[in-house]
Amino acid sequence: MSFLVVDSLTMAYGPLKALDDVYLTVEEGEFISLLGPSGSGKTTLLMSLAGFNKPNSGRILLDGLDITAREPEDRNFGFVFQGYALFPHLTVTGNIAFPLKIRKWTPARIRTRVDEMLALVGLESFADRKPRQLSGGQQQRVALARALAFGPRVLLLDEPLSALDRMLREQMQTELRRLHKETGVTFLYVTHDQQEALTMSDRIAVFEKGKIVEEGAPTWLFRSPKTRFVAEFLGENNFVRGIRSNGVWQGFGASFSLPEARDPGGDTDAATLWLRPGDIDLGPGGEADISFSATVEDFVFGGTQNRLELRLPGGESIAALISTDLRAKDVLGQNLTFRARREAVGVLR
Template sequence: MTTDMSNSVLSVRNAVKRYGPVRALDDVSLEIGDGEFLTLLGPSGSGKTTLLTAIAGFTELESGTLDLRGTDITSQSPDKRNFGMVFQGYALFPNMTVAGNIAFPLKVRKWNSSDINTRVAECLALVQMEKFADRMPGQLSGGQQQRVALARALSFRPSVLLLDEPLSALDKKLRADLQWELKDLHRQLGVTFIYVTHDQDEALSMSDRIVILKDGRIQQIGLPDELYNAPRTPFVADFLGKSNFIEAEVTAASAGVAECTAGGERFCVATAAAPAAGSTRKLALRPERVRIGAPGAEPFTGQIRQLSYLGERAHVIVKHAGLGEILVSCPTWKAGITPEPGLGVSFGWDSDACVFLEDA
């Protein structure tokens, strides 16, 4: 999806929230497009959950504003915002049936019985839980409970759905299955999803855009492939996936290409804006962009120090005399060599594999 920011549904402007000396939100501004799947990603303490709860109305901002389709909602109570919310811990009413849980928000909004029954049936079908309408939450698996929580949050047709790490309590396979279901649900409904996670793979696989936060500040916003392939800072490059970092001297620069030296080796970096010759810059190099082969097959030589076999891929740490340790991620079915600790190998990468980083 390409998000049209001229059709913004929600604007966060200069949001500040402190807890004692800690700035949980430090002048955060953000436009959220109508119907997009936006993920707030960051480590613990980055401010992502504070931002989500501020949008929901559960956290009061010290300064800054929230605007919903042209209306200032900064001081509006959570119930007036009419946003759906899905929590990590499901938060289902244990004494109500599945159907009763889904019906609850509609009863609070004083829907009539006929409309409630119709909408509950629609929501049960939406999350494939029709056969469980009369079950109690304690009789359901974790994945089933989360489906009910999702159906309840969508029952009153909110314009925005807020999801606070909703899959983190589930096992790996179930999480992967529900990621597909959530993304498909978003596509069907066209509702704006604002999703909080600390899981990088989850963010990359599900999002239209990702907002990366650290220490209460936005580090970078972009499409998943933009952030992964063109991180701006060492933090983004290291947090979103894995990266090798190389301190390189730019020895020459021309249109679109910078010639660099590092660790006694020379190589070229393709770049739209080459740094000035004579400068020293940090480069990020993704492990899957490094080739590994028999001695002589690639320009640089090293020795395998460590190996992790992951099934379809192997992570190999190659020790180079000048560059240090380089992490290589290679598909095991066409590696070209059989990696093992102590083996002498060659390695290299294409000129467009590295990215110049800004100072952190």
């Protein structure tokens, strides 16, 4: 049996099912992101795992033991809140020591552990400061140190980076990956940020309307989604109508075959083809590529990548992210040739 099992968990608020028969397995030491839009059920599941919510049905198993009815303090789970929830009247040292005092650790043991956690998160020189004297990133490190201090079996994180600016958020993503690797603690991380989930996770569970609609490794979900919701939610995507006849696809204003691993087979007039903007490049392709023509209707400068809005011959609009050094006046209104690798095209039935 897996280390942590969410077995057919259901939770309703009146007629609304916040969790609808959710099943998820977690191996010890994994980093799993619970990804989905607001109201999809991911935070409700995290709160249920923490013991703050009591599900209507289903079980939560830890090492094969049913902990569904256990109180939060009896689960040995750490929790990092979205707003940090630090005690403003306590110093950094006091905040980290708080859960250890609750567990009646000896003063000597507490001092040793606090020093270890300060070193782990790089805050040794900030030990005597109050939360108001810290930056957002430093406060987040204190919250992480406090949640990890007592050695939890599982660390639950509820959108902990959402209040940080982009650059600091990216730095903290690196920090979280390092902490996960160094501590070996199982992480369950709630986010609505696709890039966070792709960057940090061993696996991603994608939520929609109280259900896990797909779960798997980030690369697999990004490159081989089974549903349009996941194909669209996990990074920007282009969708066009495709028809397959005698092994040849018609789509993007071109005719082409797909690799066996990408082609579901059979003839259909109801398939949707998808292609991510970053997989489109300018210029004619080779044998391994699909080549198509499109008119450039808009150009947005993005530094290392420029965004082009394209109109296909059939009238469909798609976007492309082109790294080539382009100028708007050279491409706007032009009918140009573009290419994409065949294995970058996906099919949704």
